[in-house]
Amino acid sequence: MQPNMVNMNKSPNAFGVYVHWPFCLSKCPYCDFNSHVRHGGIDEARFLRAYEREIAQTAERIGARTVSSIFFGGGTPSLMQPSTVQAILDAIAKHWLIAPDAEITLEANPTSVEATRFRGYRSAGVNRVSLGVQALDDAALKELGRLHTAQEALDAVAVARAIFDRYSFDLIYARPRQTPEDWAAELKRAIAEAAEHLSLYQLTIEPDTPFAGLYAAGKLSMPDDDRARDLYDLTQAICAEGGLPAYEISNHARPGAECRHNLIYWRGHEYAGIGPGAHGRLNAGNFRYATETEKRPESWLMRVEARGTGLTVDERLTPGETADEYLLMGLRLAEGIDPQRFSALAGRAIDPNRVSFLREQGTVEFTAGGRLRVTQSGFPLLDAVVADLAA
Ligand SMILES: C[S@@+](CC[C@H](N)C(=O)[O-])C[C@H]1O[C@@H](n2cnc3c(N)ncnc32)[C@H](O)[C@@H]1O
Ligand code: SF4
Numbered sequence: 001m002q003p004n005m006v007n008m009n010k011s012p013n014a015f016g017v018y019v020h021w022p023f024c025l026s027k028c029p030y031c032d033f034n035s036h037v038r039h040g041g042i043d044e045a046r047f048l049r050a051y052e053r054e055i056a057q058t059a060e061r062i063g064a065r066t067v068s069s070i071f072f073g074g075g076t077p078s079l080m081q082p083s084t085v086q087a088i089l090d091a092i093a094k095h096w097l098i099a100p101d102a103e104i105t106l107e108a109n110p111t112s113v114e115a116t117r118f119r120g121y122r123s124a125g126v127n128r129v130s131l132g133v134q135a136l137d138d139a140a141l142k143e144l145g146r147l148h149t150a151q152e153a154l155d156a157v158a159v160a161r162a163i164f165d166r167y168s169f170d171l172i173y174a175r176p177r178q179t180p181e182d183w184a185a186e187l188k189r190a191i192a193e194a195a196e197h198l199s200l201y202q203l204t205i206e207p208d209t210p211f212a213g214l215y216a217a218g219k220l221s222m223p224d225d226d227r228a229r230d231l232y233d234l235t236q237a238i239c240a241e242g243g244l245p246a247y248e249i250s251n252h253a254r255p256g257a258e259c260r261h262n263l264i265y266w267r268g269h270e271y272a273g274i275g276p277g278a279h280g281r282l283n284a285g286n287f288r289y290a291t292e293t294e295k296r297p298e299s300w301l302m303r304v305e306a307r308g309t310g311l312t313v314d315e316r317l318t319p320g321e322t323a324d325e326y327l328l329m330g331l332r333l334a335e336g337i338d339p340q341r342f343s344a345l346a347g348r349a350i351d352p353n354r355v356s357f358l359r360e361q362g363t364v365e366f367t368a369g370g371r372l373r374v375t376q377s378g379f380p381l382l383d384a385v386v387a388d389l390a391a
Helices: 044-062 082-095 118-124 138-143 150-163 180-193 210-216 225-241 260-266 297-307 319-330 339-346 352-361 379-389
Strands: 015-021 066-074 097-108 128-134 166-173 197-202 246-248 251-253 270-274 279-284 287-293 311-316 364-366 372-374
Touching: 015 260, 044 082, 044 270, 044 279, 044 297, 066 082, 066 260, 082 097, 082 118, 097 260, 118 150, 128 150, 138 150, 150 166, 166 180, 180 197, 180 225, 197 225, 225 246, 225 379, 260 270, 260 319, 270 287, 319 339, 319 379, 352 364, 352 379, 372 379
Parallel strands: 015 066, 015 270, 066 097, 097 128, 128 166, 166 197
Antiparallel strands: 197 251, 246 251, 270 279, 279 287, 287 311, 364 372
């Protein structure tokens, strides 16, 4: 094997397709995702042709695959017409085999308008929805700039429950002025509404967002580190008791109901990124590539129309980079990583001195099966732990 060749034989061959839809009805003041508001509307048919072309070009590059999951993320994919979702799924099926049990998720904003499209998505082949509920408190939803009330979100959850076998919803906690008592009550209510999966994110102040400006001006009272830690611990305890233990730092599921698509990222498997600003990790000709597409929707569209792909980054990863990424992503998971897979990818073992040091600190541990994972008390320090272990 050449020195910078990646031995992917050691990794199981799950393959996912991520499709990014970059439009929203309005921009939430905390959000720095690649999402754009187009008051004049967009030419959905023209965008669809570009998605179809980028899928075809990616398939031509990597060859045959069996797709185990597809994820429509955003932005707000629930603004897409069901016929567009159907056509994108058809394009994927034209070039690759979609596994009969593939997980096909669509991210939806929980408004009544969007819920009316759920049946159409189901007919198109979507079998799981992930709803951005964010809060079950109307004042908090207003502060977060959301366009729905708590009741409207719960109504959308009820529609999702009636139509899809699998659904999840997102909540944001550690919000301004949120007390542990408020959060505990809200979370218990959410668990009662959740079937099998919840994503629970601590509010992060992202640079260059309106929230960053408010925070800098002292107009957002955010919890300090101790309070945030208390809220995190409370979250873990309530979810575990409610039968939804964390399988990733911010994701909770009944055992077996984990989001298979996100597991592809965290387990270091292969995925194609389609659409504006989508990231991918492709294995081609014995190498692993990190890909990124043009973020601005109209520029992406023109690029794809001109050359079949919106790629702006297409970087061959070295074995060390691939292994570090496996470590970085895998340690987010409660199951941790397989040190032997790390060694096979990196061509070297994880530094035993660093592992011993972190074990003594109580932030990492080995499981009975020999996997390395972050401990419950190490999770709030995840970034520091990973930085210590990575080369
Ligand atoms: C791509 S976004 C959104 C999906 C959908 N457009 C929506 O808003 O309902 C995925 C999730 O990231 C979370 N999120 C976005 N920005 C965040 C921030 N600054 N802090 C914490 N969570 C955030 C939200 O929970 C959101 O549902
Ligand atoms: S949180 Fe969702 S709806 Fe709000 S701007 Fe971000 S992607 Fe759009």
